Amino acid sequence: MLLALLVMAVVAAALAAPLVLRWARTNHAVIRQRRIDRAAIAPPQMGYDPGRERRAEQRARQLLRSCVNEEEWAMYRDLGFLRVHGRTPGTRSTAAARRAPGYAYLVYPHKPIVAYVPEDGRLLSEYCVQFPDLHGEGSTRLPASDDVLAKWMALTSDESRVIGRANMHLVGRQLDPARVRRDLWRLSEWERRRGADSSVEASSQ
Amino acid sequence: MKPGHGEVLLTEGDPQLAEDEERLVEEFRRQLDDGMWAAVPTENAGSGRREALMVRDYSDIPPRAERVIFFPRAAGG
Numbered sequence: 440m441l442l443a444l445l446v447m448a449v450v451a452a453a454l455a456a457p458l459v460l461r462w463a464r465t466n467h468a469v470i471r472q473r474r475i476d477r478a479a480i481a482p483p484q485m486g487y488d489p490g491r492e493r494r495a496e497q498r499a500r501q502l503l504r505s506c507v508n509e510e511e512w513a514m515y516r517d518l519g520f521l522r523v524h525g526r527t528p529g530t531r532s533t534a535a536a537r538r539a540p541g542y543a544y545l546v547y548p549h550k551p552i553v554a555y556v557p558e559d560g561r562l563l564s565e566y567c568v569q570f571p572d573l574h575g576e577g578s579t580r581l582p583a584s585d586d587v588l589a590k591w592m593a594l595t596s597d598e599s600r601v602i603g604r605a606n607m608h609l610v611g612r613q614l615d616p617a618r619v620r621r622d623l624w625r626l627s628e629w630e631r632r633r634g635a636d637s638s639v640e641a642s643s644q
Numbered sequence: 645m646k647p648g649h650g651e652v653l654l655t656e657g658d659p660q661l662a663e664d665e666e667r668l669v670e671e672f673r674r675q676l677d678d679g680m681w682a683a684v685p686t687e688n689a690g691s692g693r694r695e696a697l698m699v700r701d702y703s704d705i706p707p708r709a710e711r712v713i714f715f716p717r718a719a720g721g
Binding site for chain 1: 696718
């Protein structure tokens with residue numbers, strides 16, 4: 440009886456062996472694939488320094504501050520964007536209106552430049568422009584304040600060149616028009632408060 | 645300006661000294677050959693407004709310029 444059971448167990452094991460072997464192979468392949476997938480999703484970041492980007496941004500803010508005037512720096516610090524007046528004179532009827540540029544830009548970090556009409560706040564277009572790393576080593580984006588400074592330098596020195604290289608779209612493709620209008624309102628409020636503060640300072644002196 | 649680093653000092657010197665100027669010219673050309681744009685922050689004499697001056701040649705740099713900033717050229721986003 441015992442011998443018969445033993446023989447049956449050996450036969451059963453012999454029959455089951457190919458199935459167990461196939462299951463083990465499949466399981467091993469699945470585990471291996473999972474490992475590869477995991478590695479692809481989160482590549483190892485050798486030498487990554489989490490503080491480097493922050494230090495770069497601090498340096499970029501200092502550089503921006505040293506280039507723009509005091510009002511522009513305060514605008515960027517308080518509101519998070521810069522306004523740059525257009526360089527092309529207006530085409531309107533009066534001499535004063537012709538001298539004044541009929542449009543201006545809002546410059547955001549890592550977002551399109553928005554052209555608008557300061558007189559009535561009408562949004563004209565958004566210009567998608569980037570300053571990508573040419574060599575593709577590590578990070579490909581400038582720090583936020585460097586991106587703003589690059590746009591500021593390009594617009595104030597050679598407006599047509601940077602606008603010519605940008606992809607132009609109607610406002611709304613990347614930026615929410617409601618948000619841009621809110622930023623224009625914030626800007627006007629900021630200027631009103633700043634004007635009031637400076638007049639108070641002037642009268643107290 | 646360098647992605648991931650921010651401002652990086654490339655070289656410095658007194659352009660009045662021949663040896664320094666040679667080094668400055670060499671670095672200027674190297675940056676432009678690498679495809680960078682160069683700008684000098686200035687102040688408009690008439691309006692007093694701060695602005696930048698894009699320079700394409702070493703001789704375009706104003707004599708009183710304290711620095712030249714190199715940044716990646718613009719591309720459509």
